[in-house]
Amino acid sequence: MKEAFRVRDEMLKVGFDPTITTYKALVLGCCTHHEVEQAKELLKEMKRASDMSDSGLVRYAYSDNSYNFVMYKEGGLEEASDLLPEMLELESGLVPHTLIYDTLIDECCTKGIGTKGSLDEIDKAVAYKDEMISRGIEPTIVTYTLLIVALFEVGRSWGAEDMIKEMQEKGLKLDVYTYNTLMSGYAKCKYIDAHIGIYDEMVEKRIQPNLLAYNTMMLGHCRCSEAQKLFDKMKTSGIKPDHLSYNLLIAGYSYRGGYVKEAFRVRDEMLKNGIDPTFTTYDALILGLRINHEVEQAEELLKEMVSKGICTPDDKKYLILTDMVHRER
Structure with a gap:
């Protein structure tokens, strides 16, 4: 990073102003090397440059969601969490895209269900979802699916069901992936009746189960004759x-x-x-x-x-x- 900043300083010395590309490269580098404080200083510098030139530098930077995603994933969960308040303070009304929160939630969930998982990480993921809502950022079906998967994985089926209810209350329609997630979760928790209920709901809503859905159903019925019926139905539906x-x-x-x-x-x-x-x-x-x-x-x-x-x-x-x-x- 020292060399990168040296080149930036030389750029300034010869009269060239840093562009959005310059700032993005430096912030990403700081995140990757876990230099959070320096990243914060760059964000402030970017804000000052934007105000002075009326270039909209900050707004342009944060509207680039693919960049935000890379920055947070590369920098890691701790750095992402530390930079989030800084981003929110940069400009009134400027809030990170849902993708940023989904990335943070994904990182927390991954940590929570890992080999050295912690329920605190799952709680943190849920807290991020609540923070989204408090800031007027509506969670998407991706947000809820990430949380549902994690809650089922750590045995909190009641928490997963709460997420399902909240999602439906917000008018979000379950897609085939979400239904598969629910079936898989109930199967792991040995809630066979609920597992079957989800499948029946898919059929009722004319959502065609895919290969994963059928395999998940068979997993729940592998010791009864229903497995063969599901296998045959899968083939007649054109799924190999x-x-x-x-x-x-x-x-x-x-x-x-x-x-x-x-x-x-x-x-x-x-x-x-x-x-x-x-x-x-x-x-x-x-x-x-x-x-x-x-x-x-x-x-x-x-x-x-x-x-x-x-x-x-x-x-x-x-x-x-x-x-x-x-x-x-």
């Missing part, structure tokens, strides 16, 4: 099943004693349609054979996995699977 679709159905049949033949039937259909079985496919079939005490066929599949390059003989998961089969002897 993928690896997950087939694997969910195979697992559903394999884990129910006496239905291993049906699992192999689905595997054969999978091959016929040009989709190669994965480790998950073999794992489900082998466990189904183990439940039925069909050890020899299970051992044949273990050999097939290696011969087809699905895994190596020293693969940890393969060794665990092999050990489980051999215990049946």
Whole structure:
């Protein structure tokens, strides 16, 4: 950054005024290097230059939403949070675009559901949404979907439902992605009735479920006959099943004693349609054979996995699977 500012100083020395591009490059650099205070000074300098020249420099800078998005994402959540008040104070009536808040909310949600997640981060994300409303910036369906996903992920289904109600009260129409998010969230929380209700609502509103929606529904029904009906309906709707679709159905049949033949039937259909079985496919079939005490066929599949390059003989998961089969002897 020192070199960048050196060039800027030389620019001033020879009589060239910094342009919007100059300021944008310097602010982005400061954010990337976590030099928040210097970024703030640049914003103030940009404001002074705008006032003196009546060039609208500040307004032009903040109307460039793609730049704002990059600046905040590159700088990180802490820097974005620190710069937000500064931006709001720069000019009366000048507020950041919804995209800025959505970026902050996304960062908080990502932190909150990460391996070292914190519910405080989720609370902070919700607080940003409330701040948007208090500043007269209406949250969009993207804003609510980000929050709904995070709330379901951390087990706060009640919070997700509150967001759904608020979204509907504001007249925001749920799209197919939001419906998929709701179904996935309810499935993870084991709320099967609510999960089915969302699907029924999609059908009632004539919103065509996509591949993700069907797979999510099958995930919730993988141990009952409804999974096959959903699978068939997906195909008649013109949606091609993928690896997950087939694997969910195979697992559903394999884990129910006496239905291993049906699992192999689905595997054969999978091959016929040009989709190669994965480790998950073999794992489900082998466990189904183990439940039925069909050890020899299970051992044949273990050999097939290696011969087809699905895994190596020293693969940890393969060794665990092999050990489980051999215990049946």
